[in-house]
Amino acid sequence: MSVRRLAKDQPAAFEFTPEGLEKAAWWIAKFPAGRQQSAVIPLLWLVQKQEGWVPEPALRVVASLLSMPVIRVLEIATFYTMFQLSPVGTVAHIQLCGTTPCMLRGANALKGVLAARVCAKDHTSADGRFSWEEVECMGACANAPMAAINDYYYEDLTPEALEALLEAFAAGQTPGPGSAIGRQGAAPEGGALTLTDPTLYDGSRARPLGALPNTPAPGPAQ
Amino acid sequence: MPRAKVNGVEIEFEGGMTVLQVAELAGEEIPRFCYHERLSIAGNCRMCLVEVRPGPPKPQASCALPAADGQEILTNSPMVQKARQGVMEFLLINHPLDCPICDQGGECDLQDQSIGYGRDETRYGENKRAVEEKQMGPLIKTVMTRCIQCTRCVRFITEVAGVPDIGLISRGEDVEITTYLGKAVASELSANVIDLCPVGALTSKPYAFNARPWELTKTQSVDVMDALGSAIRIDARGPAVLRILPRTNDAVNEEWISDKTRYACDGLARQRLDRPMVRQDGKLKPATWAEAFAAVAARIKAASPDRIGVIAGDLQDAESMKVALDLFRSLGVASLDCRQDGLTLGQGPRESWLFNSTIEGLEQADVILLVGANPRLEAPVLNARIRKLWLAGKTRIGVIGERADLTYGYDHLGAGPSSIAGLRDDGSDFAAALKAARRPAIIIGQGALTRPDSAAVLAAIAALGAAVGVVREGWNGWNVLHTAAARVAGLDLGFIPAAGGLNAAEMTARGALDVLVLLGADEIDLTGTDAFVVYLGTHGDAGAHRADVILPGAAYTEKNGLYANTEGRVQRGERAVFPKGEAKEDWSILRALSDHLGARLPYDTLEQLRSALFADHPTFGQIDYAPGSTPAALDLAGLGVAGAVAPTPFGSPVKVFHLTNPIARASVTMAECAAVASGLKLAAE
Numbered sequence A: 001m002s003v004r005r006l007a008k009d010q011p012a013a014f015e016f017t018p019e020g021l022e023k024a025a026w027w028i029a030k031f032p033a034g035r036q037q038s039a040v041i042p043l044l045w046l047v048q049k050q051e052g053w054v055p056e057p058a059l060r061v062v063a064s065l066l067s068m069p070v071i072r073v074l075e076i077a078t079f080y081t082m083f084q085l086s087p088v089g090t091v092a093h094i095q096l097c098g099t100t101p102c103m104l105r106g107a108n109a110l111k112g113v114l115a116a117r118v119c120a121k122d123h124t125s126a127d128g129r130f131s132w133e134e135v136e137c138m139g140a141c142a143n144a145p146m147a148a149i150n151d152y153y154y155e156d157l158t159p160e161a162l163e164a165l166l167e168a169f170a171a172g173q174t175p176g177p178g179s180a181i182g183r184q185g186a187a188p189e190g191g192a193l194t195l196t197d198p199t200l201y202d203g204s205r206a207r208p209l210g211a212l213p214n215t216p217a218p219g220p221a222q
Numbered sequence B: 001m002p003r004a005k006v007n008g009v010e011i012e013f014e015g016g017m018t019v020l021q022v023a024e025l026a027g028e029e030i031p032r033f034c035y036h037e038r039l040s041i042a043g044n045c046r047m048c049l050v051e052v053r054p055g056p057p058k059p060q061a062s063c064a065l066p067a068a069d070g071q072e073i074l075t076n077s078p079m080v081q082k083a084r085q086g087v088m089e090f091l092l093i094n095h096p097l098d099c100p101i102c103d104q105g106g107e108c109d110l111q112d113q114s115i116g117y118g119r120d121e122t123r124y125g126e127n128k129r130a131v132e133e134k135q136m137g138p139l140i141k142t143v144m145t146r147c148i149q150c151t152r153c154v155r156f157i158t159e160v161a162g163v164p165d166i167g168l169i170s171r172g173e174d175v176e177i178t179t180y181l182g183k184a185v186a187s188e189l190s191a192n193v194i195d196l197c198p199v200g201a202l203t204s205k206p207y208a209f210n211a212r213p214w215e216l217t218k219t220q221s222v223d224v225m226d227a228l229g230s231a232i233r234i235d236a237r238g239p240a241v242l243r244i245l246p247r248t249n250d251a252v253n254e255e256w257i258s259d260k261t262r263y264a265c266d267g268l269a270r271q272r273l274d275r276p277m278v279r280q281d282g283k284l285k286p287a288t289w290a291e292a293f294a295a296v297a298a299r300i301k302a303a304s305p306d307r308i309g310v311i312a313g314d315l316q317d318a319e320s321m322k323v324a325l326d327l328f329r330s331l332g333v334a335s336l337d338c339r340q341d342g343l344t345l346g347q348g349p350r351e352s353w354l355f356n357s358t359i360e361g362l363e364q365a366d367v368i369l370l371v372g373a374n375p376r377l378e379a380p381v382l383n384a385r386i387r388k389l390w391l392a393g394k395t396r397i398g399v400i401g402e403r404a405d406l407t408y409g410y411d412h413l414g415a416g417p418s419s420i421a422g423l424r425d426d427g428s429d430f431a432a433a434l435k436a437a438r439r440p441a442i443i444i445g446q447g448a449l450t451r452p453d454s455a456a457v458l459a460a461i462a463a464l465g466a467a468v469g470v471v472r473e474g475w476n477g478w479n480v481l482h483t484a485a486a487r488v489a490g491l492d493l494g495f496i497p498a499a500g501g502l503n504a505a506e507m508t509a510r511g512a513l514d515v516l517v518l519l520g521a522d523e524i525d526l527t528g529t530d531a532f533v534v535y536l537g538t539h540g541d542a543g544a545h546r547a548d549v550i551l552p553g554a555a556y557t558e559k560n561g562l563y564a565n566t567e568g569r570v571q572r573g574e575r576a577v578f579p580k581g582e583a584k585e586d587w588s589i590l591r592a593l594s595d596h597l598g599a600r601l602p603y604d605t606l607e608q609l610r611s612a613l614f615a616d617h618p619t620f621g622q623i624d625y626a627p628g629s630t631p632a633a634l635d636l637a638g639l640g641v642a643g644a645v646a647p648t649p650f651g652s653p654v655k656v657f658h659l660t661n662p663i664a665r666a667s668v669t670m671a672e673c674a675a676v677a678s679g680l681k682l683a684a685e
Helices: A018-029 A035-052 A056-067 A070-079 A101-105 A105-119 A159-170 B017-027 B076-095 B110-117 B152-160 B192-196 B258-269 B291-304 B318-330 B381-394 B418-423 B429-436 B454-468 B486-491 B540-546 B586-596 B606-616 B661-667 B667-678
Strands: A092-097 A132-135 A147-149 A152-156 B003-006 B009-012 B049-053 B069-072 B139-141 B166-169 B176-179 B202-204 B219-220 B231-237 B240-245 B277-280 B283-286 B308-312 B336-337 B367-371 B396-400 B409-413 B442-446 B478-480 B515-519 B532-537 B549-552 B561-564 B570-573
Touching: A018 A035, A035 A056, A056 A070, A056 B076, A056 B367, A070 B166, A101 A105, A105 A159, A105 B661, A132 A159, A147 A159, A147 B396, A152 A159, B003 B017, B003 B291, B017 B049, B017 B069, B049 B076, B076 B110, B152 B166, B152 B192, B152 B381, B152 B429, B192 B202, B192 B240, B219 B570, B240 B258, B258 B661, B258 B667, B277 B291, B291 B532, B291 B549, B291 B586, B308 B318, B318 B336, B318 B515, B318 B561, B318 B606, B367 B429, B381 B396, B396 B418, B409 B418, B409 B429, B418 B429, B418 B454, B429 B454, B442 B454, B486 B561, B532 B586, B586 B606, B661 B667
Parallel strands: A092 A132, B003 B069, B308 B336, B308 B515, B367 B396, B367 B442, B396 B409, B442 B478, B515 B532, B532 B549
Antiparallel strands: A092 A147, A147 A152, B003 B009, B049 B069, B139 B202, B166 B176, B219 B231, B231 B240, B277 B283, B277 B549, B561 B570
């Protein structure tokens, strides 16, 4: 994780779109009066959804929307790594997991692919369309190695699969998220390995039930 | 009461205390960086680790752990020692070894505690962390590489000062204390973070590289920048006052002081009047004391007593006002006034011009009404206390006057005096709360009492006060907030016009007087007067520019003097350095002048003068006693003159916080602060 600072080049102003404002009002209304500043993280996220990153003027806009000191907004924006403080790729921002399970399953090769095809780590490509960074564990270790591209997880990646994804994004498509080798969720590759006995499912192992467990003993007759 | 054992010694404590407090109660000193009595508990430095039984078999942060009955607390067991040494080693990993060039050296908590818990050498071979420089304005110098992230400054500025300008950004190893994009801290109490900083990360910018603490002579004194009389320590080296620090006085300033109190001291070395001067051919020329006295005496002797006037300024000590009073009264002069701002009070009972609830007693008030007062500018330390009450949620605050940012929430009830009478029966929520209050307090600012119609305003406030029972059995919430350190002492002495005398405004009118004596009076318009002006004071300010004779006096750091604060609490100011050049202490100048006038005053030493003062005005003998601490009855009906009030809104007499008196106006630091505060200058410049 690199030092988190505001970008040098900042736009002059930031304004929520009308839809963004509506969503912001929805978030603010969720908190009791006087506690509006609890909505600061959702609002910053709305900013990021709108702009792709969180520019400095947006911090001031959020602070005034929530009547809170702007330094508090800055604290939060610099604390959470999910907030991008400098512009990211317009087409795709790739967050590649490099933590142990992914690393063991080949994340280093994926880094090589990104460095070769996109740009250097923590940078944006020359055309401004792609950017990538290495992140810590995103909790999809069963499908390692993985990367989060824009809003979705792309799992079970190989260098070839990643290159295909990059090409698809570059061509303006949005490839479907999930496993690149077609498995369902985190289920075992090539189908189930346990609980495969068909008798488990055909009812042949069913037994008549005696007393229901945890039911109270019958009381004296009324 | 619950009992705990501290290092084997059993001790009783109050429920709710932390382990650290209990250990302190037992006389054990617990090292700490982030914990501070007057701030919220953060528990992030981990230096206060102790061993607690029963409890987990690991050291516990005592500042954040509630003490329990039957607990056994060990503060110096081998486990505790080892744990603290570990914490210290971690703190020092990224702390630069720059003590020889650090201003905190010699008064640094980290330095002191590393003597006890530090290793003799580092085991850390990697690169140290370096932090970018920060800007926090003209007072706070930052060397953020030294910061140990205790967050005391963040908590102080957010909780006590109420101006949340400082924050801790980023995370992990990269955290940094900063203001938003290098903005100057916009609090009148900002420099207290310098005292709070346990290391050399935040140090004093004006004092940078000036001195080491062991070179300084420390004198305990009181402040005169506002009427609170905050307890201060004057640090001087040779003839120069290098810095002013707060002392703890729970009754007045707790342990904070305003930026003006702390940093106006460089004004003590500038613009000083250091020799007598006499105006010849339209120009002030240096003279000897004898020549100056002769010039003054000739004029005073030639004038008839009703053509002589004396105005005392805002920073005068009680002794010099007493001498002036004795001298000029003995000459038959009736025109003496200590109220250059035209304050309406001064007649009647003493309680009418005091802060009767006392500053500490204000904490018992459940409803506070501010009339024509902006305590943030007029008495920032008092404002912090009102904010503390507001934060506690037990006190409701209303304001009649300007709608200023006071750092706490309040009901704005109107801008001008017409709202006072209106409040009594407007059926508003606040009016009901004020009426139902058990201990209501009204704080009356100088903005309400220095207007042309202030007699009527005073009567209106008094009527409101009587209606809501501001003065009742065991409680007196009639609180006048003065802005001048000398005002209460002047009123207590009766330094007001006698029968037939002129007040300050009348004295400065054209043709009113032949001789006008100014005792450090600079905040009055002197353009109209055509009198012979004698200025006894310290700085080349407004009074000195108009003066025909200048008698150089001593500033508050250069004389022993008594000051009565807005509560009427008499406090002793002590001399830290000697007066500049040929200047003398004010009382002795007037005493010498009495010889030249043939009206020799009967005291030759300060002790004799004080005996006379105490005999004539016994209240001055009660050093450090606030008269309001035993609530006295006060007949509010006798205050002011009922009449029509003007619709003009109230304004604070303090327009520019940093430039309210001659010392502050001579100070370069204060000028810079005023420029930053008014937006003329950016902090980063």
